[in-house]
Amino acid sequence: MTATRVILIRHGRTTWNASARFQGQTDVPLDDVGVGQAQRTADALYQELVGTDVRILSSDLSRAAQTARALATKLHVEVGLDERLREISAGEWEGLTRDEIVKGWGDDYDAWRRGDVELRLGGNGETRNEAAERCASAIVEAEKAMDSGTLVCVGHGGALRGAIFSLLGTPAWPWHAMEGLRNAHWAELQYTGQGWRLSRYNVN
Numbered sequence: 649m650t651a652t653r654v655i656l657i658r659h660g661r662t663t664w665n666a667s668a669r670f671q672g673q674t675d676v677p678l679d680d681v682g683v684g685q686a687q688r689t690a691d692a693l694y695q696e697l698v699g700t701d702v703r704i705l706s707s708d709l710s711r712a713a714q715t716a717r718a719l720a721t722k723l724h725v726e727v728g729l730d731e732r733l734r735e736i737s738a739g740e741w742e743g744l745t746r747d748e749i750v751k752g753w754g755d756d757y758d759a760w761r762r763g764d765v766e767l768r769l770g771g772n773g774e775t776r777n778e779a780a781e782r783c784a785s786a787i788v789e790a791e792k793a794m795d796s797g798t799l800v801c802v803g804h805g806g807a808l809r810g811a812i813f814s815l816l817g818t819p820a821w822p823w824h825a826m827e828g829l830r831n832a833h834w835a836e837l838q839y840t841g842q843g844w845r846l847s848r849y850n851v852n
Contacts, residue, residue, distance in 0.1 A: 654799045657802045657834040658831060659707075659711040659714070659831065659832070660678045660689075660715050661678065662676040662679055672741065677711055682831065686715040689834070698723065701796055703725070705728045705786070706728070706803070707733035707804060730786045733804075733807065736804075738769040739770020740772065741769055756769075776823070777819065808835070809823075809826060816846060826849070834848075835849045
């Protein structure tokens with residue numbers, strides 16, 4: 649027996665989201681808007697999950713952990729932290745705006761926009777595939793450890809989208825085939841005898 653329901657939540661907004669700066673693994677907390685977003689998401693999911701068996705796992709970066717704790721507090725459960733759920737490391741791009749990245753790494757930025765999964769971000773960061781695989785591994789490991797109920801994983805837009813591609817067995821899909829998760833929105837997957845199935849996406 650395994651858990652049949654997995655909910656993947658992107659963290660709420662930060663000041664770097666608001667100013668369109670690459671965050672990567674830089675630990676930027678939620679801003680006031682993000683705190684409100686996390687609470688509204690917690691309120692919505694509480695209605696679905698209250699009274700059921702729930703495990704919550706989060707990236708150890710504060711913006712994700714804050715979002716996770718908003719829901720955990722309502723459900724009276726603990727939050728487990730797993731660094732494998734962190735956002736893709738963006739190397740020297742972290743903290744920079746699009747214009748600043750284009751100025752210094754124009755060709756690489758164009759490749760990233762096209763969805764290149766083997767481009768190493770910021771010169772010394774990760775590739776999309778690397779981030780996707782480590783994030784997916786955390787989700788699969790946690791799901792297999794559950795006999796029933798719902799696994800909630802809170803993380804980051806890039807890593808979670810890549811993990812979804814990986815879990816669905818479609819890592820070669822063009823990146824633009826699926827829009828990014830918006831702040832404090834979630835996706836829902838189910839594990840069946842035939843593999844993973846995406847049932848909802850960008851829900852709030």
